[in-house]
Amino acid sequence: MKHTIKTALRLTISIYVGVIWALVASANAQSVSEKQAVKMFESEVQEYVKLRNRVRENVPKLPKEATPEQIHTFMMAFQDATRAARSGAKPGEIFKPAVSEAIRATLKNHFRGDDRVELRKTIFEAENKSIPLKVNYPYPTSKEYTEMPPKLLLELPQLPKEVRYRFVGRNMLLMDRENNLIVDYMVNALP
């Protein structure tokens, strides 16, 4: 009788240990693959930044104390030159499936928190839902930009200063800060 109880106990403990080990291993494997996806994303972003910085060197300079005409000329020239340099760009070249999944998971987790009502209100009240999602096309200057929730920005993969995240409805865009071009986007990013 005693022997049977001991055997049952050993068996139960073994099963528990096995399950916990499997869960930890799975979580680690997931986190390793997520890390790789983020690393790949960061490197793709860097490639874009290198390209746009090369392009920027050959457009009219933008002084720190510019006139509206200089700003306009710079923007137009920078947009045109970047679009020409990336003429074959397609959606998903930077937001590849693996990193998109990782970002979706971050967003899903973030939108579960206490702030979810305010976050959804901020994002969905913006009058920008009608903008066409087209890679390598400018975001219309007549449309407003959604404020990025600061706590979410701390959780997403960090970006160099030349580019930034932006929401348009449930979709997430990667935008060029200066030439206002949509670098890439992922649809249905928000839960």
Added chain:
Amino acid sequence: MNRSLMSVLLCVTLISGGIWTSAFSQNASHTNGTLPAANVRISLPRKEGSLRFAVIGDTGTGSKQQYQLGQLMALSREQFPFEFVLLLGDNMYGGETPKDFEQKFSEVYKPLLDAKVKFFATLGNHDLAVQANYANFNMDGKEYYRFKRGNVAFYSLNSNYMDQKQIKWLESELAADTSEWKICFFHHPPYSSAKKHGSHDSLRDVVEPIFVKYGVNVVLTGHDHVYERIKPQKGIYYFVSGAGGKLRSGDIDAKSPLTDRAFDKDMHFMLFEVVGNQLYFQAISRTGETVDTGVIANRRAKK
């Protein structure tokens, strides 16, 4: 006798009214609209050597009302010569061509620009990042920056994109700042009783602990097209001043526990004066009415 006196008084009133109207019409003739018959009564102390500045938010519509408010600001400067203006974002709605810059900014505030009054801008959710390079916004190509006048440090932040870099910059600048007054200005309000947008909790959760830790005294924001002075929060005075070009009439939640004073019936701008450890403020409507006035004491500052 009484009737004669009444007639004289009536004549004087009509004549003076005519002079006012005539003066305003002349001023307004080149600025896209007729001004309301407004006079500005400055309630600030106007002490010698004090720091004086104006504040206006959500301006860039190019509307008749924006021009009227611009004229009123210029008029108020005759009595209260302020040195500079803080722009609280949404400096340009619906397009940013050179013509937009002219119609929505430089033409509106021409009398002030001609008088060498400097504008220091912050970016709103309708503003392109490249506005930071516009000479008249004095941002030196930066989306967030600091400048100092006397014993007051001003921090312009980009609340559209409060990322790790900006947070680190803000913390390090504030930590090293020994100014007696620290004033932050940006677009989105951490506290607001307006129904359209309201308080930005996510932003507040990140910036407020920094403001408290490093002794920020006053926070100026826009975004909601109303005026609101929030009851002091953790020792900080928050203002929403987002009706410099747009008005959202009746947008204030009258039941809000946050409000100390609110005004959502007309557009407005603000005037500030720093005298040692006292900061005086006055909010003025488009018709010249004082909608709020008061003084904030700073225990840290010298008298």
